[in-house]
Amino acid sequence: MNLLGSIHSPAQLKALPPADLVQVCAEIRHAICDQVSKSGGHLAPNLGVVELTVALHYVFDFAHDRLLFDVGHQCYTHKLLTGRQHLLPRLRQRGGMSGFPEPRESAYDLFTVGHAGTAIPTAVGMARGDSLQGEGWSPDQPKGRRTVSLIGDASIVNGVAMEGLNNAGTLRRQFLVVLNDNGMSIAKPQGAVATYFDRLRLSHTYAEFKKRAKEVARHMPGGDRIKDLYHRMGESSKAFVAENHWFEHFGLVTVGPIDGHDLPTLIDFLNEAKHFDRPMVLHVKTIKGKGFEFAEQDACAFHSPAAFKIETLENEGCRVEVKKSGRSFTAAFGEILGDLMKRDPRVVACTAAMPDGTGVTKIFEQFPDRIWDSGICESNAFDMMAGLAKTGWKPFFAVYSTFLQRAFDQAFQEAALQGLPVRLCLDRAGLVGGDGAVHHGFCDIALLCVLPKACVMAAMDESSLRECVEFMRDYSEGVSSVRYPRDSVSTRFESTPCPPFVLGRARPLVTHATPDAAILAFGVCAIDAAEALTTLDGEYAVDLYDARFAKPIDGELLRRLLEAGTPIITIEDHSIRGGFGSAVLETCNAMGLDTRLITRLALPDDWIYQGERKEQLAEAGIDAGSIVRTIRTILQAQPVAHIPLATAPAR
16 A cells, blocks of 8 residues: 555644554655656655654644755655655756755745855744744643744854854744754765764763663753653663753753664654754754665765666676766866866865865875865855965865855955955856756855956866866956856867966957857856857857856957957856846946947846756747847847937947
8 A cells, every 4th residue: 555645735644543654754765856856856865864853744734833844855755745746757847846945836935045154044033033923832821832843964064054053042832843863964074073973872871871861861841751751762762951061152952972773762852843942952863875785885975866777687686877968067167176286286176065066076086185175164264275375385176156145245355355366166056957046156256256356167068167276376467267167168169278367358269251240158158159040050150159257348349349340149058137247237337338238148137947057048048049040139139229219229
């Protein structure tokens, strides 16, 4: 009998006897693994929280109570239990299930969330809001709303999470933080707090736990209930109430660690926490990738894999083959940076919990003393790189574009304002496909171009990425950056030697003696533009330039084209607000050039949700087909240069 198929809301889950929950968990794991093997997605994080999520929904009523996810990539079980099983077959695709909490899908999702550290402070805000409205739970108001935040051990060290804990300790009401401790984030957590959790999990015997718990419980609000729980659970419990635990200093009673895959234990402890009228942390130990040996053994590789195939071979057991999609910019960058570090002993590097995601894992093995993982702490990482720059090193910070946003203050204060050359390598710039709106790198150009003496660049392929990184090595005027997408590198121009980067100069790719129009493409948009020109096949003479720089802009090129009356199309996979096209207009304005011949193609001033990257490019109007249509529209219309200034259309 399929139990999962009969669960259309948590009400059906609650109607099941506890003994049936084990089967529900097994069916959920099978459903998640089967779908991720077809579409890709976050596998290991979701496998690790199946029992925990089932227990939370079994005990609480999140149609009424509040459940806040941190990061959110561990929400698949939650979605399957809240009426969205029909969306699973299109996971991370148009019209299907988002890979992150999404209020557009269900009222059970309170925030669209994909960045770490936010669950505790947003939960504090909701708890305060409910209490102010007289809707918060208390022993005197049993129909009030309870608040639960679910956060991982790697996210808990994020600065925003710390600030949330500091405020959570001041609450005078029920507030539960569930710490999902699997000893992993995307990679192994870094720092002193991670080391502390390691010691906590390994250094105490159950006898010590129980002895301390009994004494501590007498001195805490609600301690009698917790002490009684220990008596009921007997020797099977591995949990304890922690005395002098790290969270106690924030004013939060701390229970655990308990086994996050033991459903009866989870349900018992959550039932106790449900009636606890003070802030509490429940420390739950889970196994990332639980239930599938290949995911447990390599939780980093199966954190968010592409589609994969599982084969059972005689005498070899299970073999998993992940679908390959060509050489990625990420892999290319890792090799380029490693080569640079071999040639220049002053080059150092850092990543923020993304050694695999940014391609630098192998560099840790080659240069263990010159590269660091700060954990999910982008602000801290940026400041550390500024400190290294101040002492004469050449720091490179490999970070997703979407996560750079969390360190803008440091880019301003500790780097740009000081004139320090911190070098940013921005992976996942532009549209990211299945991860959708929470991870699009849509505003890095706008953020960085405002910084005086910043140098803002993009790579269109592997050879241009190599030349850009080489240029950044010796750029010392201020912050420099290169952006590149979550995509395979193009080989379209590999037979053409890639010239070195020269400050503020574009690279001509296709030129004509008397062009009908010119395209200035920033980064990989040059590849789509080249495909568009192939489609036109001589219909028009269109020049194509790899712009290379959004700051400084190639003003000489703009002057030459505009004074010749050549229409210009700028293309970028960044917001139309404050991006490369905006920088072109600003440069023309400063030079006194007429901007009526300039058309900008960029991401619209709206959100683009999950789907294939090619679908998102088409939606934004920056894929090859859209570029062809734009060129034809411009050149088939009356030439703008012949329209009187007073009636020229604004583009």
